[in-house]
Amino acid sequence: MLRLSTEKFKTMANFENITIIGVGLIGGSIGLALKKRPSAHKVIGVFHRRVTLKKALKHKAVDIGVMDITSAVRDADLVVLASPVHLIPELAAKVAKSAKPGTIVTDVGSTKEWIVSKIEKLFEASAGVHFVGSHPMAGSEHAGVESASEDLFEGSPCIVTKTRRTNSVAFKKVVKFWKSLGLNVKIMTPREHDRTVSLISHLPHAVAFALTGAVTGKEMECAAEGFRDTTRVASSDPELWADIFLTNRKAILTAGASFNKQFARLLRAIAKGDRCATVKILKNSKSKRDKYLHAK
Amino acid sequence: MLRLSTEKFKTMANFENITIIGVGLIGGSIGLALKKRPSAHKVIGVFHRRVTLKKALKHKAVDIGVMDITSAVRDADLVVLASPVHLIPELAAKVAKSAKPGTIVTDVGSTKEWIVSKIEKLFEASAGVHFVGSHPMAGSEHAGVESASEDLFEGSPCIVTKTRRTNSVAFKKVVKFWKSLGLNVKIMTPREHDRTVSLISHLPHAVAFALTGAVTGKEMECAAEGFRDTTRVASSDPELWADIFLTNRKAILTAGASFNKQFARLLRAIAKGDRCATVKILKNSKSKRDKYLHAK
Numbered sequence: 186m187l188r189l190s191t192e193k194f195k196t197m198a199n200f201e202n203i204t205i206i207g208v209g210l211i212g213g214s215i216g217l218a219l220k221k222r223p224s225a226h227k228v229i230g231v232f233h234r235r236v237t238l239k240k241a242l243k244h245k246a247v248d249i250g251v252m253d254i255t256s257a258v259r260d261a262d263l264v265v266l267a268s269p270v271h272l273i274p275e276l277a278a279k280v281a282k283s284a285k286p287g288t289i290v291t292d293v294g295s296t297k298e299w300i301v302s303k304i305e306k307l308f309e310a311s312a313g314v315h316f317v318g319s320h321p322m323a324g325s326e327h328a329g330v331e332s333a334s335e336d337l338f339e340g341s342p343c344i345v346t347k348t349r350r351t352n353s354v355a356f357k358k359v360v361k362f363w364k365s366l367g368l369n370v371k372i373m374t375p376r377e378h379d380r381t382v383s384l385i386s387h388l389p390h391a392v393a394f395a396l397t398g399a400v401t402g403k404e405m406e407c408a409a410e411g412f413r414d415t416t417r418v419a420s421s422d423p424e425l426w427a428d429i430f431l432t433n434r435k436a437i438l439t440a441g442a443s444f445n446k447q448f449a450r451l452l453r454a455i456a457k458g459d460r461c462a463t464v465k466i467l468k469n470s471k472s473k474r475d476k477y478l479h480a481k
Numbered sequence: 482m483l484r485l486s487t488e489k490f491k492t493m494a495n496f497e498n499i500t501i502i503g504v505g506l507i508g509g510s511i512g513l514a515l516k517k518r519p520s521a522h523k524v525i526g527v528f529h530r531r532v533t534l535k536k537a538l539k540h541k542a543v544d545i546g547v548m549d550i551t552s553a554v555r556d557a558d559l560v561v562l563a564s565p566v567h568l569i570p571e572l573a574a575k576v577a578k579s580a581k582p583g584t585i586v587t588d589v590g591s592t593k594e595w596i597v598s599k600i601e602k603l604f605e606a607s608a609g610v611h612f613v614g615s616h617p618m619a620g621s622e623h624a625g626v627e628s629a630s631e632d633l634f635e636g637s638p639c640i641v642t643k644t645r646r647t648n649s650v651a652f653k654k655v656v657k658f659w660k661s662l663g664l665n666v667k668i669m670t671p672r673e674h675d676r677t678v679s680l681i682s683h684l685p686h687a688v689a690f691a692l693t694g695a696v697t698g699k700e701m702e703c704a705a706e707g708f709r710d711t712t713r714v715a716s717s718d719p720e721l722w723a724d725i726f727l728t729n730r731k732a733i734l735t736a737g738a739s740f741n742k743q744f745a746r747l748l749r750a751i752a753k754g755d756r757c758a759t760v761k762i763l764k765n766s767k768s769k770r771d772k773y774l775h776a777k
Contacts, residue, residue, distance in 0.1 A: 322705040342703045371703055384696045385704040389711035391751075392692055395744035397766035399736070400680045405773040407638045407667055408681040409618040412774075414710045415685035419770050423763035430751045430759060440695070441748045445741075448691035452737045455687075455726045463726060467719035470693035474715050477701040478708075 200289075200362065204261040206231040206254065206276050208241045210325060211293045212267030213333025216246035218366045221335045231257045233268075241330045255283040263362065266292035271428040274303040277316065286313030289355045291362075293321055295382065296433040297346050297375035305350045315355035318346040318375060320382065321368055326420040336367075343368035344382070346375045383436035388444055390426055391437065393419040496585075496658060500557040502527040502550065502572050504537045506621060507589045508563030509629030512542035514662045517631045527553045529564075537626045551579045559658065562588035567724040570599040573612065582609030585651045587658075589617055591678065592729040593642050593671035601646045611651035614642035614671060616678065617664055622716040632663075639664035640678070642671045679732035684740055686722055687733065689715040 203219060205212045208230040216228050230247030231254055232238040238250040251257045258264050258280050266273045266280070273294050280290055290308075294300045301318040308316050323341035325332055343363040347356060360370050373381065397419040405412070430437055447466075454462035499515060501508045504526040512524050526543030527550055528534040534546040547553045554560050554576050562569045562576070569590050576586055586604075590596045597614040604612050619637035621628055639659040643652060656666050669677065693715040701708070726733055743762075750758035 322703065324705065324707070341705055344703065381700050381703055384700050385708045388695065389692060389708050391747055392688055392744065393711055394763050394766040395740055395747055396685060396688055397770045398743035398747075398762065399684070399739040400769075402769055402773045404677050404680050405769070407618065407640065407677055408774065409620065409637055411620070411714045412681045412685050414713045415689055416770055416774075417710045418707045419763075419766045420774075421767070423760050423767055426763055427756055427759040431754055431756055434751055434754065438748060438752055441744070443695040444691060445744075447694035448688065448737070448741075451687055451691055451694075452734060455730055456734055458727055458730065460723055460727055463723040464719050466694065467690050467715075467722055470690040470712075470715045471717070471719055473696075473698055473701070474693045474712055477698045478704065478712075478716075 200263040200358070201226050202229070202261050203227070203263045203265065204229045204231060204257045205247065205265045205267055206257070206280070207266065207268030207272075208232060208237065208246055208250075208330050208333075209267065210328055210330070210332050210337075211321065211323075212265065213241060213244065213246040213330035214323070214335065214337035215265060215267065215293075215321075215366065216241070217244075217333055217335035218338055220245065220248075222365065229257045229261070237330060244330055244333065246330055246333055254279045258284045258288070260285070261288055263358075264288060264290045266290065266294070269425050269428055270294045270296055270300065270432055273300050274307065277304045278307050281308055281311040281314055284311075284314045288314050289358055290314060290316045291319045291359050292316075293319060295320060295386065295429045297344075297378040297382075299432040301346055301348060301375040305348065315352040317351060317356050317359040318378075319359060319363060320344045320346075320378060321363060321366075322382075322386065323368075326418055328422050328425070338363075339367040341368055343370050344373050344378050345370055346378055347372055348374060379433050379436045380439075383433055383440040384443070387429060387433060387437050388440040390418050390421065391430065391441065392444065393417070394426075496559040496654070497522050498525070498557050499523070499559045499561065500525045500527060500553045501543065501561045501563055502553070502576070503562065503564030503568075504528060504533065504542055504546075504626050504629075505563065506624055506626070506628050506633075507617065507619075508561065509537060509540065509542040509626035510619070510631065510633035511561060511563065511589075511617075511662065512537070513540075513629055513631035514634055516541065516544075518661065525553045525557070533626060540626050540629065542626055542629055550575045554580045554584070556581070557584055559654075560584060560586045562586065562590070565721050565724055566590045566592055566596065566728050569596050570603065573600045574603050577604055577607040577610055580607075580610045584610050585654055586610060586612045587615045587655050588612075589615060591616060591682065591725045593640075593674040593678075595728040597642055597644060597671040601644065611648040613647060613652050613655040614674075615655060615659060616640045616642075616674060617659060617662075618678075618682065619664075622714055624718050624721070634659075635663040637664055639666050640669050640674045641666055642674055643668055644670060675729050675732045676735075679729055679736040680739070683725060683729060683733050684736040686714050686717065687726065687737065688740065689713070690722075
């Protein structure tokens, strides 16, 4: 255990100055999780709106809050891009202009191929600033720094992406960073990430939005826990999720087609009144879910 | 508040002897909720298997456990049929043979037209034994009396059905019975029930089973809370749910078609890269859900 603690300390010490751009639910939870750990880093938050800056300081999610990227990244060892997905590449471009050589940049975006390919292209010209794509898979249907929590990431999966262009030192440091915050790191290419996440995250969101769309408010008043849980993520931010869907279109359409095939098969068995086929489909899903997700 | 308590007491006193046939999650929770309340009734549980009988007595879900329906319903004022859906009509037939005139019979089945039409036909010849269809909408993906809880029903909806043949005195007593257990009663015809519940309960279950079917175990290992919640009910009992689906076929197929329409519309907007249409669909679902389901 001592070994792990030392390792953690080293990792944190490597990133003495950490700048988080976009301090909402995810950025704020990173700030809180960093500040929970005993280390010597300074956490700067970069904000788009002054009202969020005040909230984040009140919530103690960052040490310093600023509105200007240039000054915030000048001394940064690590920059975390934690804005909505569609803003990440343009924020990365601004970071590249002001960061010192050796700065490592990562992000928390829910799609990776779109983001990583854009930023890698951008960073080709920026000597010594390295980008490693990340996706810490924790969240909530509630947005904003006021919902941030130091424990949001504890035990959650974090996919860190690797490409031909990924700098291996930066990659190792980013992996250690997420591990030190309690996340369970998995390594994938951006494409593998997008395919996997389209199935386990984007598809459930799309399904939950459609399910909610199919039911009227009056009918919903009779709903019990089953409906509530199945549609929980349909209370997520529409703008944010539209961008996630649109930056991972191809994988989501493929995932949607897989779902449609399964759903049609089940409806067909029900339509035929085929109890044996119906039970078989349900058993297959239940046993898979029970095996891989355990009980809460 | 005194008025309510007296009313509750009267209701309970009207049903001095209550027999629950099938003491699993739902039947067991009814027993526990009854025993939590101060009243003079005796609760008899009827079991199919001796091992469940022992569990239920250990769990204190019933006062007396028996294996034989005839003796258990002879003195009953209220009989609650709490078995899996497909067994309810045949159990009702057995009850009709042994119950005294004036006995009221209700059930907890998740489909109503199939059950109510069968039992009303059966009970035509049984002078003075009245059936009122009910569906307390609480549950869990965990089955069995060991998961039963005295609070399972607190604040949950309970649909009580009314038809041309429903005895109005029996109907009022059954409504009062569920209210006294803390449920929020809604009155519908069996057909209205089946249509509503196909959308808010059966459809989410079918969707969750299909969603789980579309994802491999390996992919599931990266899943976060969103996937876990959206698919929670896919861990429900396959045999039980196959029977619910098959006894409410028509309504589920219609609900499935409504879902398909919504889902296809969302995928179409994503495929086109139409941000405006995508945001509109997501906003519509989010605002409806937030309005009618509030936050937990």
